[in-house]
Amino acid sequence: MLFIGDDWAEDHHDIAIIDEAGRLLARRRLDEGVVGIEKLHGLVADHLPEDGEPADVRVGIETDRGPWVQALLAAGYVVYAINPMQAARYRERHGTSGAKSDKGDALVLAEIIRTDAAHHRPITGDSEIAEQVKVLARSHQSLIWARQRQVNVLRSNLREFYPAALGAFGTDLADRDALAVLAAAPGPDAGARLTAARVQTLLRKAGRKRYLTKRAEEIITALRGEQLRARAGIEAAYTATTKALVAVIAELNAQIDALQGQVEACFGQHPDAEIYLSQPGLGHVLGARVLAEFGDDPDRYADARARKNYSGMSPITRASGKKKVVLARFARNRHLGDALYLQAFSALSVSPGARAYYDERKARGATHNQALRAVANRLVGILHGCLRNHALYDEHTAWHTHNANVELHAA
Template structure:
């Protein structure tokens, strides 16, 4: 068997090739792209016997995505995506000097997969649909994060010269009402010229149909309330900045909505979509995120416990002597854990069993967040069973009658 450590960068890969005895056979820097992959295959072919196949090649690399990783998997190599934190700890195991280099990191990764690969999960190939869902779901979430960053900047600006806008829209600065009104009145001077009829027109064009008059009155009252202002020149500068930020947020809203449609369409084509949508608290967007991060390879998780650990919902225990504490899992896939946390919160209203389980946890002294994480952990186990047996979620099966009777009693 051959073991490859691949310390990757944007335009090159430092490669270390070792044999089963740990002897360093080759160290080379290869370019990113087709030429680099071809050179890697040539390096691997030389020490392998004719009867050996690509499954005898183990690769350690600190990423699980990208064309390079896809090419390694397509070649038939077994690829281990190593957490950079684990690689850093393993570097300390091999040397105490504190020295670090790209060549040295490649050798560390090669040694890691040679000696400790049983403690790491190899990358498995998901279906093309699952990969497509992953790209779309992550891009959609990244755009939402980008919009929130712009909203935070906008909020900070408004506090300096236009607090009436915060009184009118509060925490909803990215909503259609706020974007429509602030685009027309990005500063106090323009806000003083707004009439109720003008505000109604803006809200109607933005898509509001219900409570139009009452919402208009609330906005006008807030914008005309007495507020401290900034000097004229400063106010003009902030007004120009707000106008630009609102334009950015408005465009982000359009692109987020468009991408959400693509996420839902692609997710709906996956054969497991119906199972995900049957879970309490999961809609098309959250379901797509969960599918994207879990993947759809049926052999990736040995059991429900393995899936729970990967999800980040299961706790960790630290015990030493007489001290024992149970903590939230810090090292985790944060996109996945955020989606599952959102599912747990939504499931409180969608599932009586989930609500009773949450109440029982709270009655035992758990905080709101601890109880939601415990519920999310339980829901991951239920999802694993549904996927394994290709069955839809059933409330009575997920939360047996005897258990549901005990939970309220405990609560």
């Protein structure tokens, strides 16, 4: 067998190839792209025995996506995505000087796969439709996070020179009403000149159909209220910045809506979409995110516990001597964790079982976040069972064991 460590960068890869005894066979720096991958295949052909198979080549690399990784998988190699934190800790096993180099990191990755492959999960092949959902869902979520960052900046700006706008719109500055009015009146002077009729026109064009008069009066009252003013030059600068931020957020809203349609359409084509949509708290967008991050390879998770651990919702235990502490997993897939939190929160209002489970945890002293993580962890296990058995969610089946245990404990 051959073991390859691949320390990747944006435009090149440092490669180290070792054999089963740990002997270094080759070291190269290869360019990213077709030429580089062809040279890597040539190195493999030079050192792999004549009766060797592509599956005899094990590759360790600190990423699980990208054209280079796809090319490695297409060649039939077994590829392991190594967490950079794990690689750093392994490097410390062999030296405490703190020395580091790309060549050395490539060798470390090769050694990890040679000695500890059993403790790492190889990259499995998701279906093409699952990969498409992943790209779309992650991009959609990233745009939402980008919008929130811009909203935070806008809120900070308004607080400095235009607090009346915060009084009118609160923290929901990405809302259509806020963007429509702030685009027309990005500063205090323009806001004070707005009339109720003008505000009604702006709200109507933005899409509001109900309570136009009432909402317009509320906005006018807030914008004309007394407030501390910044100096004229500073106020003009903030006004220009606010106008630019409003335009950026409005465009992000448009692109998020457009991408959401593509996410929903692509997710609907997946054969497991109906199972995901049957889960409490999951709609087309959250369902697409959960599918994208879990993948659809049926052999990726050995059991429900493995899926729960990957989700980051199951707790970790730290025990030493007489001290034992149960903590949340902070090192996890952020995209998946965000989606599962939202699912658990939504499930509280549509699933009696999830609500009862949450209330029970709260009664035992858990905080809101702790109880919500427990609900999310339980829902991941339920999802695993539904996918394994190709069955839709059933409220009674999902929670009857827990409810029976609660009743027995009460008795």
